Amino acid sequence: MRSMRYWMYQYKRTWRGSITTSFLYPVLYLSAMGLGLGSLIKGRVDGVRYLDFLAPGLLASTAMQIGGNESMYPVMAAIKWLRTYFAMLATPLTVIDVLVGHLAWIALRLLMVTSIYLAIMAAFGTVHSPLAVLAIPVGILTGMAFAAPIAAFAAAQQNDTGFSTIYRFGLIPLFLFSGTFFPIAQLPGWMQPVAQATPLYHGVALCRGLVLGHPGLATAGAHLAYLIVLTLVGFVLAQRTYRRRLVT
Amino acid sequence: MARGLTKRFGDFVAVDGIDFEIGRGESYGLLGPNGAGKTSTMRMIACMSPVSDGTLRVLGMDPAHDGSKIRGRIGIVPQEDTLDLELTVLDNLMVYGRYFDLPRRVIRERAEQLLDFTQLSERAHDKVDPLSGGMKRRLTIARSLISDPEILILDEPTTGLDPQARHLLWDRLYRLKQQGVTQIITTHYMDEAEQLCDRLAVMDGGRFAAEGAPSELIARYSTREVLELRFRDPDTDTADVAMRLEGLAERFEALPDRLLLYTDDGESTLAEVHRLGLSPDSTLIRRSTLEDVFLRLTGRSLVD
Ligand SMILES: Nc1ncnc2c1ncn2[C@@H]1O[C@H](COP(=O)(O)OP(=O)(O)O)[C@@H](O)[C@H]1O
Ligand SMILES: [Mg+2]
Numbered sequence: 123m124r125s126m127r128y129w130m131y132q133y134k135r136t137w138r139g140s141i142t143t144s145f146l147y148p149v150l151y152l153s154a155m156g157l158g159l160g161s162l163i164k165g166r167v168d169g170v171r172y173l174d175f176l177a178p179g180l181l182a183s184t185a186m187q188i189g190g191n192e193s194m195y196p197v198m199a200a201i202k203w204l205r206t207y208f209a210m211l212a213t214p215l216t217v218i219d220v221l222v223g224h225l226a227w228i229a230l231r232l233l234m235v236t237s238i239y240l241a242i243m244a245a246f247g248t249v250h251s252p253l254a255v256l257a258i259p260v261g262i263l264t265g266m267a268f269a270a271p272i273a274a275f276a277a278a279q280q281n282d283t284g285f286s287t288i289y290r291f292g293l294i295p296l297f298l299f300s301g302t303f304f305p306i307a308q309l310p311g312w313m314q315p316v317a318q319a320t321p322l323y324h325g326v327a328l329c330r331g332l333v334l335g336h337p338g339l340a341t342a343g344a345h346l347a348y349l350i351v352l353t354l355v356g357f358v359l360a361q362r363t364y365r366r367r368l369v370t
Numbered sequence: 371m372a373r374g375l376t377k378r379f380g381d382f383v384a385v386d387g388i389d390f391e392i393g394r395g396e397s398y399g400l401l402g403p404n405g406a407g408k409t410s411t412m413r414m415i416a417c418m419s420p421v422s423d424g425t426l427r428v429l430g431m432d433p434a435h436d437g438s439k440i441r442g443r444i445g446i447v448p449q450e451d452t453l454d455l456e457l458t459v460l461d462n463l464m465v466y467g468r469y470f471d472l473p474r475r476v477i478r479e480r481a482e483q484l485l486d487f488t489q490l491s492e493r494a495h496d497k498v499d500p501l502s503g504g505m506k507r508r509l510t511i512a513r514s515l516i517s518d519p520e521i522l523i524l525d526e527p528t529t530g531l532d533p534q535a536r537h538l539l540w541d542r543l544y545r546l547k548q549q550g551v552t553q554i555i556t557t558h559y560m561d562e563a564e565q566l567c568d569r570l571a572v573m574d575g576g577r578f579a580a581e582g583a584p585s586e587l588i589a590r591y592s593t594r595e596v597l598e599l600r601f602r603d604p605d606t607d608t609a610d611v612a613m614r615l616e617g618l619a620e621r622f623e624a625l626p627d628r629l630l631l632y633t634d635d636g637e638s639t640l641a642e643v644h645r646l647g648l649s650p651d652s653t654l655i656r657r658s659t660l661e662d663v664f665l666r667l668t669g670r671s672l673v674d
Contacts, residue, residue: 128454128465209452211418213469213517214442370379370419 128206129196129227144235148242151180155303156246168305170334177248178333179302181239181257182264182325188235189265190272190293192228194285197276200224207368221273221364225357228269229262236261243333251335260332260346264325267349268293270356277363296322324348374424377410377576384410386576387424392569394520397543397553399563401660402573403668408556409449409525411573415554416446416523429520442470445514449525449556451506455499459490459509462498463516470517477516484512487542504535511539521552528562540565560660570660572667579667584660591666592658593620595636599629599643599650611648618642632658 152173160172167175200206210220236258243249272288279285299309300322306314317323324345331337377385385407392398400408413419415428417437426433428440453462460481467477485491488508493501498509511527524543528536536559543566547553557563563570564584571581580587597619601608608624615622618639619631629650633639636655643650 128469204454204456205450205452206454208418208448209454209466210469212416212441212446212448212452213466214438214471215469216438 126223126226144238148239174248177243178329179326182329183302185261185265189269193269193273232262232265254333256332257329263349267321267352274360274363277367301326372426376423378422395550397567399567399570400556406573407576444521445519447514447524460494467516488512504531524555574668587663591663593632594634597631597636598654600652602651
């Protein structure tokens with residue numbers, strides 16, 4: 123936990139820009155895609171307006187992006203460029219403290235971002251159930267399901283070339299095809315199971331269920347279990363790669 | 371305290387079974403060419419690097435079990451700075467102090483004193499990035515002291531500093547020594563080692579080549595004085611000259627333009643040299659220094 127404080131100090135420098143972005147993006151996305159593009163979509167999507175369909179998916183997708191961003195370059199910087207992790211390890215902090223602190227910070231960032239997102243969704247009139255509040259913890263979990271394994275990956279990298287691969291073949295396709303913008307039933311048959319296997323699909327589906335007020339209990343449990351397992355596996359792997367990298 | 375302390379990186383042995391004991395309040399120096407294993411040794415003492423073999427006790431505790439506790443009581447100045455370049459000078463100290471779980475108020479108080487101590491007060495609210503190398507080094511030192519450590523580990527603290535900053539630091543380290551802080555220092559500057567350290571170890575290839583107080587080492591590995599004979603004529607074969615002077619000194623060292631005679635009485639040796647009809651272009655009699663010991667023990671050839 124103590125190592126989380128570092129990231130807070132870091133954030134002091136950039137919070138203004140970052141908070142502005144956290145407000146601006148949802149407004150832009152919901153207006154352009156939800157209202158603009160949505161006005162062209164006459165019928166209903168999965169039984170609701172397009173805007174209502176889209177908004178919870180965007181919340182989960184944003185959580186994924188934050189989780190991914192915060193566990194790539196910042197981890198590399200803390201190992202190679204600024205060597206912050208090594209400064210921490212010269213103090214009573216242990217490798218686990220360093221890892222948990224960084225992940226806790228990412229979770230806190232996710233809390234800020236998803237809360238803001240939900241507030242803006244409410245302003246756009248897309249929140250249809252008190253259960254929607256639970257989209258915040260689910261958003262955090264979705265973000266962490268990416269952050270933990272990606273941090274494990276980042277700590278094993280010698281340089282940052284692997285990160286663009288993650289964006290290109292991971293985060294961006296997931297953003298487009300995991301049910302954020304259209305139901306995966308629209309995908310060609312063979313792609314549907316692939317989409318369903320991705321973590322973002324589960325985050326999106328769960329958020330959508332909560333915000334619209336009809337999460338099936340069984341499916342919600344399955345989504346949740348998937349995301350929790352992925353986070354835990356990521357954490358265990360990260361513990362390994364961190365130790366290997368930081369303790370020599 | 372260490373017995374048979376060893377550090378391996380894969381098959382490579384960086385520290386090869388060294389023994390030493392450092393008392394409370396002592397200043398202990400590690401000298402040695404690059405790659406000798408100084409940093410590896412320091413990192414093990416600092417509980418930042420696991421011991422491969424042998425025993426190590428720091429403050430009576432075993433780094434394998436109480437690493438975190440031990441680190442809480444030592445201050446570390448790593449060979450390479452690990453400052454956060456994007457934070458301010460003061461914030462660097464604040465965050466670091468928080469890692470030790472110190473209350474904010476205490477850190478702020480100490481930070482003020484330490485910035486004063488390292489003459490950085492005026493830059494407290496500036497970012498670290500544009501500071502000069504010497505200032506960064508001083509900040510790293512201030513940072514290592516934020517937890518009021520009992521042991522201070524300094525890995526090449528003055529490499530890259532200008533003479534003013536170096537002397538300032540010596541002065542500070544001397545004061546810390548007065549306060550009873552144990553210091554373990556590596557350095558490439560022999561004058562620094564002589565100034566700061568009660569005892570020294572000369573390391574080479576992962577082992578101790580010698581250990582003792584600076585004056586002891588000089589007495590053991592060198593003579594009281596050194597007579598340098600310089601020859602301007604590039605054709606002079608100094609080794610040949612040494613042969614002719616056989617018996618005049620305890621030890622000779624023939625360099626391309628100079629011949630070094632290790633002797634206890636430079637004046638009389640010089641008289642002998644003249645008596646033998648030799649007339650070097652210039653001569654110099656000086657006291658033996660740690661540098662002579664160092665070069666004798668580790669050789670003059672460049673390692674890397
Ligand atoms: N993490 C590491 N992995 C592999 N070899 C290392 C590592 N750290 C140091 N070494 C090697 O160990 C030897 C001793 O290094 P070091 O302790 O840094 O020496 P010094 O500080 O005396 O210059 C060097 O040959 C160096 O290349
Ligand atoms: Mg070194």
